[in-house]
Amino acid sequence: MAVPTIPQSWYLPSKPHKFCPGCGHGIVLKALGEVIDELEIQDQFIFGCDIGCSLLSWNFFACDSTQTHHGRTTPVMVGIKRSRPELICLGYMGDGGGYSIGSQHLLNSAVRNEKVTLILVNNTNYGMTGGQMAPTTLPGQKTETSPYGRDPLATGYPTMGPEFIAEVTPDSAYVARGTVSKYKQLKKYIRSAIRNQMEGNGFSFVEVLSTCPTNWRTNAHQTWNFLEDEMEKYFPVGELKTPFGKGER
Amino acid sequence: MQKVIGESKKSFMTGNEAAAWACLAAGADIMFGYPITPQNEIMHYWTRMAPKYGKGFLQTEDELSAGFTVCGGVQSGKKAFTATAGPGNVLMQEPFGMAEAMRLPLLAIIQQRGGPSSGTVVYSQQEVALTTYGGNGEGHRIVYSTSTHQEIFDYIIKGFNSAWKYRFPVFILGDGYQAKMREPLEMYDPESRGIEMVKSYPLIGLGGKIGQDRGPSHLCNIYSLEEELYEVITKVQAEYEAIMPQITEYEEKQCDDADIILLTHGVVSRAADDAMKALRAQGIKAGYFRPITLRPFPQKELRAAIAKSGAKKMLIAESAIGQFDRLVKQEIYGETIKIENLFMPGVGIIESDLIDKVKSVL
């Protein structure tokens, strides 16, 4: 069995990283790092991060990176791509940066089929600011701004992001939802998403179901249970749209 | 009005918690907001208390929405408010502009953090320009710069009244230190102090039958001709100037004879007060002037303080590079007193900073 190695595209001086123990970000960024290595695009790769926990990834990669404002990672990536189409632009954000304050940019970039790749990490809360409700908070879930549990009658049901992106994008877009509980599948989705940009097809979007034990206040068992038994039941994992033919579900 | 505090009591809490209680005591109906450090706890406390007192809350998708939902709330006749900071304050300038144009009595609590851009989540006084004159308008706003938790409580109650009586958007300008520090204050229901809360009233949804009881209410913030806009704005300006004497507040100490006047606002005034006392004890004649309302600015009162003191110098100290300084200079244009500056953008200013600076310029 091969010993796992640190991706070459990882920036060693910023390791060990500062993500909380049990956080899914480390897994997603590992998959992304391996994909960057395999596709050999480290030098053309532009990594953009949002505000929130994704902020901690600003110097994560040994790739040119830019930290933006909350919800504005998508338009910054669009600006770079439209100015320098040869660069591979990837925006990295959370559920707030994509489905809340960033939703208008996400929607419009998808409709325009912008040739950027976005990875949105969904952990059902606003982690960094102390655990407020997010668009993806599950019904009944307690957060600092839904202290009595999220009431769908008052604040609606969780945002089904990849579903609405799949609706508004043309066939040349790539849309998937992965999970940190299925690493190989997640890596495959990230690879397909980036390839979609490299081949000039169109918009590519991967939502990743991820863990946040710190704000969920869960131990290891409870964390995985919440992810696998609750989140994955609510948010179906799989490829929703792929120009590359049907992938695994 | 619903009694929220009950027997007036001294309590110990953070500024954010004080703000939430103040809004409750003032009879606010609904809060719209979006998370941004350092004001999140205002939302946390409000969401816990809201159901117990029949109040509303919505965490909106962003600050643009929070500002505009508040505008909608006040248009419908409810006391709506919000809280924000930094980049959130920048975003809210669009809805705040609409509030200025349409004379909407909104109240916003601003907890300044380091800027520009994401800056720091901690503290600064770098949102003075934004809060006093942000947006594409003429600054027809009321801005209270608080320095203690007691003032946060008092001025929020006063702020709701100023808003609904005079119909200008009201801002409570705090900062991250005030938001997070803990100190005692006395909470009270306004009625128990003889403070009558101005009733809110709708600008739309007026009740009655249209065509029979009343005509429809049509609100707008755009005009066809330059002259129309000119008429509207000059009328608002005149109203603003007319109410300035009722709203303007300031604090002045030991300016009767002073060689140097310490001019500060907000939390920095606490250090300035201590510095003034320490300097006097050392035989240095320092005076203290602190505008409490940055808009409208106590311009006449400051000119008077300078005149009577005979001071040769004035030290303007702020946790920004000149935002307060520019505001002051614009207001006291023509004064010949020499102005020194202590600019510490994003950094707290303590008593010794001011004392050292005073000694170096005298």
Place this chain on the structure above:
Amino acid sequence: MEPFYTLRPIKNQLEKLNLNVIGYSREDSFGLGETGAMMNPRARWALRNEGDIILDIGYGVFGAQTLNLIEDIDQTPELKVIAVVNASRPMTNSLDRILEYVKGLGRVDAIVANTHMGDETTPEIITAGNTIIVEAARILQLPVIYAAIVEELKDQYVNNFDFPVKYIKRYMPSAMW
């Protein structure tokens, strides 16, 4: 040991007093300053340390559930969950409010009577507030293990309760909280 942030600004100071502080210092918490829900990995394994460990849990809608973040917390018979109650805080300034607050925390083994008013604390305020806390503790059937009072009041305060007083020295003012 802290899950999040209140100790960050005084970490260095406390370490000079030979306390092992498990948490990030302000400089390490990029973009977050004092706040930001970032957990130091060492905090998760805090119980592997020898000696006494104090877990500063703080506030939040989840109360004592925060302890889930510590590995093996449910296999630690020595664990005591203590609710520190200040009757001068609005959320805990009456019997009903204290009862509601403590019940909402989850597991609580004991109470520390921490009534104070910062720099304006007086023995009268302490006694009045702690009296309410004692009543709440009686109803909740929880022991009040001690009262925490600043050392400056040592000469003025007279303890009429049947639990001891621990006189404390404050470091937090330099933490801005």
